[in-house]
Amino acid sequence: MSSTKIFITGATGYIGGSVLSRLLAHPEAKSFEFTALARSAEKAAKLNTVGVKTVLGSYSDLDLLTKSAKEADIVIAVADSDNLPAAEAILKGQKEKFEETGKAPILIHTSGTAIISDDARGQHGDHTIYSDLDSDAIEALPETALHRNVDIATVKADKEGYVTAYLITPGTVFGLAEGPLVDIGVQHKYSIQLPLFIKVSAARKKAGYIGAGKNLWAAASNRDTADLFVLIFNAARKNPSSLGHGRDGFYFVENAEYSGFEVAEETGKVLAELGIAESPEATSNTAEELKQFFGDWWTLLSTNSRAKGDRSRAVGWKPVDGKKEFIQSIRPEVLEVVKSIEK
Structure with missing residues (x-):
């Protein structure tokens, strides 16, 4: 049986490290082949000790991102949510994969509820509460909103059919991270x-x-956030018809x-x-x-x-x-x- 190749960015970060830790402990982990983007040889060496292959580079290394994405069945992007050139490089690799295989690879992309933020300047809490089920309202958000440049490109790629994209969209993520990647000194313990x-x-x-x-x-905790990533990961592989994707693939993370x-x-x-x-x-x-x-x-x-993760809960997420x-x-x-x- 061939292994499922997974390329993950942001693997040493606060959220990405927790997602990778969960996947390393996944019941099917032996059938997964992990490759992580690592900024330094030191971090790469530490990741290697837990069975994760690495490529040395950053979100500035566009050719490397394209190559790594092309070689993967699933890309989990948990790094810079506003870096459009990097996102386009990953999508380019996935498009090349699709053109070779005829099968759309999976992209689990990390956005954020800053897409629905306003200009309150701390003066009030009077703001629309957006549901992730309201695809029309999300699609109507201005292109100038934080993260939207990357979200729009991701949804467009999904619509064109060469990738199946899920956009996990956290608010504030809280709680100190725990797990094997924290233990070996490679993962950030807290957010920004x-x-x-x-x-x-x-x-x-x-x-x-x-x-x-x-x-x-x-807001949602780090561990509840990681739970949603794994839930989407599992369903995207085993039961994709149960998940909305692309335009209908925003999953707000809040509790x-x-x-x-x-x-x-x-x-x-x-x-x-x-x-x-x-x-x-x-x-x-x-x-x-x-x-x-x-x-x-x-x-x-x-x-x-202000967000409600109605779609997230509808697919079985229980924060x-x-x-x-x-x-x-x-x-x-x-x-x-x-x-x-x-x-």
């Missing part, structure tokens, strides 16, 4: 979004939020909703306990602080992004971690971020 706010709060020695901190974001103020409030408690902040009280970042700590990104970080777990996850993230700052 929440730790950025924690780092800024630590630097200003007072927990902070943007505007009034009223903006709302969808909680939080405000900017709630993150700052919990962060403040921990910073005060650690003696970094004099008081647990959280305050709004000043205009000068926004420019100093966030640059032009502050408007994006203070948006609303476990909710709002309580989200709030509880902030303390260990603060401790981890402070530890990294002090190194």
Whole structure:
């Protein structure tokens, strides 16, 4: 029996590493041949120790991406969701694969609910709650929205028939990552979004939020997010008729909703306990602080992004971690971020 060849990007990242760890423990793992894109020889060597082949390079190495995608039956892209040239290079390889075999390869692409974000600037939480079942509303999103350039190209490739694409679309992903890739020191333990706010709060020695901190974001845990990737992976291989794909292939990842103020409030408690902040009280970042700590990104970080993963649940996804777990996850993230700052 021939093996299923899987090419994964972002394998050492927070989400990608957790997805790869799950697949390495998959009941059918012996029939999978994994190849991961690795930026350094050191990371490649560590991945090799757990049975993952590697190609050395980055999302700038377009020919390498095309070649690696062409050689794979399934591509799982969990790296830069906004890098259109890299996405097009992967799709080019998959198109060449299709032209040779007549069978459309699978693409599991990672987008994000920033596609539905607004310009709230932290002042309110009044925003449309988008369902991933509403394909018309998603298709009507502006091309200028974050991630949309890559999403549009991916959906177009699916429509043209040379790839079957599933777009997994998380909100904020929370919780420290665990697993074999963390254990061997190759996977990032935490995400970018929440730790950025924690780092800024630590630097200003007072927990902070943007505007009034009223903006709302969808969230799901790292482990629930990895569960959805594996569910889609399994169904795409075994029962593709059960899954929407392309235009109808967005799968929102959410099981909680939080405000900017709630993150700052919990962060403040921990910073005060650690003696970094004099008081647990959280305050709004000043205009000068926004420019100093966030640059032009502050408007994006203070948006609303309200989503419902109805399609995700309809195909059998059963997330476990909710709002309580989200709030509880902030303390260990603060401790981890402070530890990294002090190194």
